[in-house]
Amino acid sequence: MQNDECIYIGEQFTDYQENSLTSETRARVDAHLTVCSSCRDIYQELNRVLDQLHEFPSLTTKPDFTQNLMSKIDDLNHQSPWQRVYQSSFTRVAGYAIAAGLIVALGLNIWIDPISPNGIRDYTGRENPQIQPMESIADNVDSLLGNTADSLKIPHRATNSGTSSLQLVSDTQ
Amino acid sequence: MNKTKTDEQLIAEFQGGDDHSFVELVDRYKDRLINFVYRFLNDMTDAEDLVQETFLKVYKNKHAYREIAKFSTWIYTIAGNLARSELRKRKRRKTFTMSQLSYEDNEFTPVDPDKDTEGIVFNTYAGEEIMKAIKQLAEPFKTIIILRDIQELSYEDISTILDIPMGTVKSRVNRARLKLQETLSYLRE
Numbered sequence: 001m002q003n004d005e006c007i008y009i010g011e012q013f014t015d016y017q018e019n020s021l022t023s024e025t026r027a028r029v030d031a032h033l034t035v036c037s038s039c040r041d042i043y044q045e046l047n048r049v050l051d052q053l054h055e056f057p058s059l060t061t062k063p064d065f066t067q068n069l070m071s072k073i074d075d076l077n078h079q080s081p082w083q084r085v086y087q088s089s090f091t092r093v094a095g096y097a098i099a100a101g102l103i104v105a106l107g108l109n110i111w112i113d114p115i116s117p118n119g120i121r122d123y124t125g126r127e128n129p130q131i132q133p134m135e136s137i138a139d140n141v142d143s144l145l146g147n148t149a150d151s152l153k154i155p156h157r158a159t160n161s162g163t164s165s166l167q168l169v170s171d172t173q
Numbered sequence: 174m175n176k177t178k179t180d181e182q183l184i185a186e187f188q189g190g191d192d193h194s195f196v197e198l199v200d201r202y203k204d205r206l207i208n209f210v211y212r213f214l215n216d217m218t219d220a221e222d223l224v225q226e227t228f229l230k231v232y233k234n235k236h237a238y239r240e241i242a243k244f245s246t247w248i249y250t251i252a253g254n255l256a257r258s259e260l261r262k263r264k265r266r267k268t269f270t271m272s273q274l275s276y277e278d279n280e281f282t283p284v285d286p287d288k289d290t291e292g293i294v295f296n297t298y299a300g301e302e303i304m305k306a307i308k309q310l311a312e313p314f315k316t317i318i319i320l321r322d323i324q325e326l327s328y329e330d331i332s333t334i335l336d337i338p339m340g341t342v343k344s345r346v347n348r349a350r351l352k353l354q355e356t357l358s359y360l361r362e
C-alpha cells in the first residue's frame with residue numbers, strides 16, 4: 001500500500017539514483033526501502049527501465065544524408081534571387097550605384113541624427129525574431145500532469161516557467 | 174584537427190565562411206538529431222526530412238547564433254521547434270491529439286520493413302516494449318525521457334532547451350520515469 005511517505009520517497013528516486021541527496025534524506029529513503037516492498041519493487045523496476053533506455057537501439061541517418069543536404073544547399077546558393085541579380089553585369093553596375101547612394105544617405109543620416117551623437121546605431125535583432133523555446137511543452141505540462149494523475153498520486157507541484165528565455169535569434173521564415 | 178575543436182569553434186569558423194566546419198557539425202549532429210526527432214514523429218522519412226530542414230536553417234541563419242548559448246542547445250531548439258510544428262500540422266490533419274493516445278490505443282507497429290524504419294533494429298523485445306510505452310506517454314513526459322534518458326543530455330541543457338528551471342527539469346524527469354514505469358507495468362499485465 002502506498003502512503004504519503006511512499007509518495008515522498010518516489011519523488012526522491014532520481015536524486016537517490018544519482019547520488020545527489022543529502023545524507024539525511026538518503027538515510028530516510030534507505031530506511032523506507034527496507035520496510036516497504038511496494039516502493040522497493042518500483043525502484044528496482046525503474047532501474048531496469050533506465051538500463052534499457054540507455055541501451056536503446058540508436059538510429060542513424062542514411063549514408064547519403066550529408067550529400068543530399070549539401071546538394072540542397074548548392075541549389076539554394078544557385079537559386080538565390082540576389083545571386084541571379086548580381087550575375088548580370090548591368091545590374092551589378094546599377095547595384096554599385098544604389099549602394100553608393102545608400103552610403104551617402106546613411107552618412108548624412110548619421111551626421112544629422114540627434115539620437116546617436118557617436119554616429120552609431122544599433123540595428124541588431126531588427127529582423128531576427130527570437131527562436132521560441134519549446135513552450136507549448138512547458139505550458140501544457142501543468143494541465144497534463146493534472147489530467148494524467150498517476151496511481152502513485154504524486155502531488156502536483158506548481159512549475160515555474162518564468163525564467164529567462166533563450167537569447168537566440170533566428171530567421172524563422 | 175577538427176576532432177579537438179568544440180562545436181562553438183566550428184560554428185565560429187563557419188560564420189567566418191568555412192563550409193568544411195559546417196559539414197563537420199552536420200556529421201556530429203545528424204544522428205543525435207535523428208534520434209531526438211524520430212521519437213516524436215515515429216516516421217523515419219519525416220524525421221530525416223526534418224533534420225535536413227534543421228541543418229538548412231542553421232546554414233541560412235548561421236549569423237543568428239550567438240556565443241552566449243551552447244551550439245547543441247541552439248540546434249536542439251531549432252529541431253524541437255520544427256518537430257513541434259510538424260506535430261501541430263499532423264494534429265490538424267487528425268482529430269485526436271498525442272495526449273489522447275491512451276491505453277486503449279494499443280496498436281503498435283514496431284517495424285515496417287518497406288517504409289520509414291530503415292536503420293532501426295530492435296534487438297530485444299524489451300526495446301519494442303519500451304518504445305511502445307514511450308509512444309503512449311503524454312508529450313512533456315515523452316520529451317523529458319527522450320532528452321534525459323535516451324539522449325543523455327545534462328539537466329542544464331534540458332533546462333535551456335525547454336525553458337524551464339533546473340529544479341523543474343529534475344522533478345519532471347522523476348515523474349516521467351515513474352509514469353513510464355507505470356505504463357510498462359500496465360503493458361505487461
Ligand SMILES: [Zn+2]
Nearest residue numbers: 006036038039
Ligand atoms: Zn513505500
